[in-house]
Amino acid sequence: LAKTTQPISMDSYEGQEVNITCSHNNIATNDYITWYQQFPSQGPRFIIQGYKTKVTNEVASLFIPADRKSSTLSLPRVSLSDTAVYYCLVGDYKLIFGTGTLLAVQP
Amino acid sequence: EAGVAQSPRYKIIEKRQSVAFWCNPISGHATLYWYQQILGQGPKLLIQFQNNGVVDDSQLPKDRFSAERLKGVDSTLKIQPAKLEDSAVYLCASSLVGPGVAKNIQYFGAGTRLSVL
Numbered sequence: 026l027a028k029t030t031q032p033i034s035m036d037s038y039e040g041q042e043v044n045i046t047c048s049h050n051n052i053a054t055n056d057y058i059t060w061y062q063q064f065p066s067q068g069p070r071f072i073i074q075g076y077k078t079k080v081t082n083e084v085a086s087l088f089i090p091a092d093r094k095s096s097t098l099s100l101p102r103v104s105l106s107d108t109a110v111y112y113c114l115v116g117d118y119k120l121i122f123g124t125g126t127l128l129a130v131q132p
Numbered sequence: 133e134a135g136v137a138q139s140p141r142y143k144i145i146e147k148r149q150s151v152a153f154w155c156n157p158i159s160g161h162a163t164l165y166w167y168q169q170i171l172g173q174g175p176k177l178l179i180q181f182q183n184n185g186v187v188d189d190s191q192l193p194k195d196r197f198s199a200e201r202l203k204g205v206d207s208t209l210k211i212q213p214a215k216l217e218d219s220a221v222y223l224c225a226s227s228l229v230g231p232g233v234a235k236n237i238q239y240f241g242a243g244t245r246l247s248v249l
Contacts, residue, residue, distance in 0.1 A: 119180070119188065123174050
């Protein structure tokens, strides 16, 4: 299973775009890249998943370069309610969570 | 669509006591997972079921933890006897697909917060 590395924490302000980068140098051919969001006292919540290039949904975009050794989660115009821990995971049916990135959004 | 249901939400016990957690996955989801999340860490997979069979329990402390999934639907996770270091949030998740399918997306319940005194 590919190990992921992401920043421990990030700070931002309301209305800004936030990009969280995750490195996964040992990603396997069959692996997908999945991001989860977790608020205090809640379970992780699926945000977005991709295999290559760019994926966009109603809450985020995921950019994956051709070599797939990294990925970037982009959150457009964050608000205070986006303050949470964001996990980057690489794999198939088995997910190994790291410590994630704590995003703190300030007014 | 109803989400993953877990109960109880909170539990406080003394060390050496036993405790059980219950999980009801999303209807139709064949795969069920139990995770342990210690404060400040990411969730750690304890056990994974595919229908009512165990797929992976490599990180389950089998001397004190046990889990079952009756009829391939609900599941219970038990700790007996509990230790102080078992204090954590126990999360249940389910997914529609199973091992070998790359686009697996897991849906999590709110978890049970266990405090062992």
